[in-house]
Amino acid sequence: MRRSKHRSLILASIPGKEAMGCDLTCQTMEGLSTQVTKASKIRTFSNEAVEYFSYSRIKRGIGLLIIVVAMMGIGLIGTSEATEIPLAKVAKVNKLQMLSANSFGTKDVVFAFKENSRVFMFKKILMPLGFPIIKRYGRYYIDNSDYKSHIKPLFPTTQHNYKKIRVIALDAGHGGEDNGTTAKWYKLQEKSLAMDVCLRLAKLLDRNGYKVILTRLHDKKILLPERTQIANRAKADLFISIHFNSAPLSSASGIETFVLTPSQQASSYEAFSKNICRSFVGNAFDALNIVLGYCLQSSLIQQTSAIDRGVKHSTFTVLRDLKCPGILVECGFLSNREECKKITSPAYRDVLAQSICDGIIKFNDLLSE
């Protein structure tokens, strides 16, 4: 609430300055604050001598007073955090070139975006933002929280201070009376397919030297908060939940991964709003979650050639209270006949497991400690 109020005040107070962007505006504010102090002294002197002033001098005094009040307002606003950053500035600071009107990067790293949209691509993987990219006076702006939680963590130069992964909690979705979705053409249930991929993945991770914890070993219903607690009690360094998708529209297909919605951002299927202020235990890992999401999603899309549905945000219960980075992967649609057929093949489920394993190794390589 405070953030949006401040933003509208900035725009209302300095007409014509919007195109400068909040970061630059803040620098301007600092200059104005100094002037406020000087102007205040003038106003004090004027008040002492007011009875000797002519009418025109009083008018000038009132005018000055209005300017001082306006400047004080601007000075106060200037101390608040900038909510938007010009994309050109992001590119310059990080030594990226504007490659086209809607992309910037280097030979190896390309970010692409869409005007008035949350669509944002990093190296061709869809990484939807919390807020839309906006255009004002010919310049593009990104929300500051999107820059911090989304863009900056993806820069190859960004250091990720987190311990190397040792213990991984694997969570096969659903179980027991909760079947999840069903592959109607093959009479297969999501709970069994998720368990199958988890077991294949566990073997691969074990071979690569990781310790694996399973939140369920049998066809048993485990409550969602309990799955998180199992991972936390085992002091897991990473949490991976495996699911399969379904949609009323049978044409829907592809793979998507979910990370916990970063604090102060809207979930992917929620209208964006500046008034959202959530905070879960898992939000301590917002930046790492995005990197983990990219590593797994890119590995899955490269190796399966499935449609990329992106790294999305959700406040899923299993992700909320994790004391480590975590992700929920929807490995494909059982409601799409073609994709479902692929998923029923053990060889394809091997590819799914191998892609997730490779994504985890890629993520682990980026960790500094």
Ligand SMILES: [Zn+2]
């Ligand atoms: Zn599921």
